[in-house]
Amino acid sequence: MIETPLNAKIKGEAFTELPLDLYIPPDALEVYLESFEGPLDLLLYLIRKHNLDILDIPMAELTRQYMQYVEKMHAIKLELAGDYLLMSAMMIEIKSRMLLPKPAEIESELDPRAELVRRLMEYEAIKLAAQQLDEMPKVGEDISVASAYYEQISLVKPPEVSLEDLAAAWRNVLKRASHYEHHKVGKAELSVREHMSIILRRLKTDKMLEFSELFDVVKDGIPKLVVCFLAILELAREGLLRITQQAAFSPIYVQSNS
């Protein structure tokens, strides 16, 4: 028995059971319909749910059921892939071919449903195979491979990376993640980020530092002091360090949250 696995949460509650009949809680509808991988998946679900014989599909019944779901998808404006509509057309065509009286001489012609049945079975086999692949232990998940350390003395130099390579790689990342506006990085942010790493490194050796120790007032110019201060604020905001003070006017301490 194949079921459509659902990994859905609705209003924080896990929603794992498929509804038993066509009534679907309104909130669940979208998640539910989205959980089908395509028209074949939906058809297989309907066939299994209504206990239909896949080798002798009642086309009228299945088409009616299928159209109901497709209309629901349409109604909630789920982006309805053309694939679903194409399938409707194909099913209606099969149904009508079955209604036509067959002249005796083409009696031996293939059942109009044969191609659909073949595709459903092929898809079902793949669906099962996919589940099996999912369950197999994999390196990095359930299999841990030996990887002890060794000192590398490489005879050949490792690949070089130029500034252009790096910039191109970053542009690629941005292009794909264009919805992450905040990933664009300007010089101001870069200098803050650099100082964040510098401060974290210092706090790795000295677990706790007095706030003022993080600033070299004599050597650093004002801009650098500002950047350092911004870096501390950003680190605190991201929860990477803690700033503490016992009492008013007593020394302020900075320590790593690590």
Next chain:
Amino acid sequence: MSEANNLQELKNIIEAALLTSHQPLSLEDLTRLFPERIERPSLRMLLDELKLDWAERTLELVQVASGYRFQARQQFTPFLARLNPEKQGKYSRALLETLAIIAYKQPVTRGDIEEIRGVAINPNLIRQLQERDWIDIVGQRDVPGRPSLYATTQHFLDDLNLLSLIELPEMQDFSALDNSSLDFNLQG
């Protein structure tokens, strides 16, 4: 150095190499370890011994598609899993089904995959599988547009702990039923 000592030394070098390599080592890789020539039967014998040496220990020496590797015995998996909390999420059904089609029907084009699944495929899926080094392009089909043919890699087999594709779980290929039997049932 006596011959026994020498063999023990060779075995140690192989062990050190396998314990520090993060990918499987083939017999060919292993021969590269030594400046002098070493015959494959000797290597195989040493590997067998190594396997025995470790029979009762925490790792086991296994052979996968691209060679030999040490891996932690299954019983440690639940403990080791606690070390890496940043687990990668589950794979989507779309990705798994695409992978299954490539694994069982290879070589296939994107069109073949879409035909079997009945839906258009997100190009990101293919890219994700390629980045994971589980599939790659093995050629082009000689039809208009010359679409790429995808197949699974050795690395895919390694990651699934397999020596060859034959070891994949058998697919319940209903569609392989020949048409005559199908025909018979369909008349009903």
Next chain:
Amino acid sequence: MSEANNLQELKNIIEAALLTSHQPLSLEDLTRLFPERIERPSLRMLLDELKLDWAERTLELVQVASGYRFQARQQFTPFLARLNPEKQGKYSRALLETLAIIAYKQPVTRGDIEEIRGVAINPNLIRQLQERDWIDIVGQRDVPGRPSLYATTQHFLDDLNLLSLIELPEMQDFSALDNSSLDFNLQG
């Protein structure tokens, strides 16, 4: 289970973890292996025993800044080096993008990188960058699992001939510049 058996079991779990870890494991990491609480003195004792167990073997258990790791004994280094006659290849796109994200968005966790790239990241990539000494761990984020925070190193700047990260190519549309509050000269 007798106590002796139980201790042996704990030691085996630690051994399996250390042999399969891509990076040194701290005492804190090691405590995470076990569902039940384990005291640090007990851990230290087990690590000492493990060290002794391996005293005559191919690897040695050593303690480095960020924790414990198994490493191949020096005598094997020249042999292992023969395994990787790396052609001066090119780094993969995945590696370069990972490096770029660490450079521009540091400090970041592996999870951050995966989120930005939208695909799972191969742990080997991180390891490769660490072995090249271009990135290192500067802390842990204070969330469950305490994932490591990666940043670029001084060595990375040296290799790219940079004095500071600020010299990285700027990646912001000038038209989009609107944080005039930070406009004064930060390049100092």
